[in-house]
Amino acid sequence: MTSPRSILLQGVAFAVLATLSWACNFIAPYVLQGYSIQDFMLVRFMMAGALGLLLLPLYRSQLRGLSLRQWLTGMGLGALGYLAYSSCIAGGVIYGGPLMIAAFIGAVPVLQALLGNARDRALRWGQLLLPISLLCLGLGLINLQVLRDPADAHTYLWAGLAFSLGAVLIWLSFSVFNQAAMEHLHTRATGAWTCLMMIGAGLAALLLTPMAWAWDWLQLPVQGIDTPAALRLYGWALLIALLSSVIGAWAWNLASRRLPMVLSGQLIALESFFATVLGLAFHGRLPTLAEAIGLVLILFGTVYSVRIILGPRRSETCRPAVH
Incomplete structure (x- = not known):
């Protein structure tokens, strides 16, 4: 029989994989090859939807146990947590820069930990004080330059x-609703659930394409759909779709089954960490001293949160809702 501690460790590993995969969302604005972000998002999520359709037959036995309501919920969560969330990420990177959006996303663990503990009371509130304080301080340091000198994005700062x-x-809403839905889902239906999310995001992208075309948001019809630049765009869209929509969602759904919400909320901070590193890499620079300290504090706060949850006194209290 698998011990509660082993289950939690598996959940942590899956959450790390998910956040690393999701951090790829932040590089979308850097690989447009002259096309618009709307081109990229619609292509990427239609590819994700197609991948979901291709993979869905592998989970026929799982699908039989899902009600129509669960089908619709899964697809709706895909449109919310995939398309809407990733579009906001891209907009934040374009108008506010990679560090601003990463710092905002890094605030999610603070809010989600509070929501999760209010719901499940996995920990005493005092135990969350230190890790949450470390996360807040780290996020503040990462975003210090933006707060001190917003001249880089004066015109579009408010949009960012x-x-x-x-x-x-969007992420907080998605996380709460998805975890609640997973509690009523059969333990072996994770793969089918992920496919339904991908299909939902793909359908939403397909439905939005005529509107984007009518409003002249798309460059693909103008610059060509078979140019070398377009082919590179398709390649990046497919790669990010695989990493973020397939691997990321699959790993996060497995993590959600093994972790209490208070811990999964803390681990989301790693997405901010990975996103900041990727953003700096695409900008071709090293972090400033304040940014480096902020990254270390985020990592330390996350590791400390895991240590609290995995403590021997809390192993029974923090048993995940679904085994």
Whole structure:
């Protein structure tokens, strides 16, 4: 029989894989090859939907146990947590820069930990004080330059803030609803659930394409759909779809089964860490001293949160809802 501690460790590993995969969302604005972000998002999620359709027959036995309501819920969560969230991420990167959006997304663990503990009371509130304080301080240091000198994005700063805030609200909503839905899902239906999310995001992208075309948001019809630049765009869209929509969602759904929400909320901080590193890499620079300290504090706060959850006194209290 698998011990509760082993289950939690598996959940942590899956959450790390998911956050690393999701951090690839942040590189989308850097690989547009002259096309618009709308081109990239619609292509990427239609590819994700197609992948979901291709993979769905592998889970026929799982699908038989799902009700129509669960089918619709899974697809709706895909449109929310995939397309809407990733679009806000891209908008935040474009208008606010990679560090601003990463810092905002990094605030999610603080809010989600509070929501999760209010719901499940896995920990005493005092135990969350230190890790949450470390996360807040680290996020503040990462975003210090933006707060001190917003001249880099004077014109579009408010748009960046709006997209960043939207990403936070969407992710919190998605996380709460998805974890609640997973509690009523058969333990072996994770693969089918992931496919339904991908299909939902793909359908939403397909439905939005005529509107984007009518409003002249798309460059593919103008610049050509078979140029070398377009082929590179397709390649990046497929790669990010595989990493974020397939591997990321699959790993996160497995993590959600093994972790209490208070811990999964803390581990989301790693997405901010990975995203910041990727953003700096695409900008071709090293982090400043404040940014480096902030990254270390985020990592330390996350590791400390895991240590609290895995403590021997809490192993029974923090047993995940679904085994």
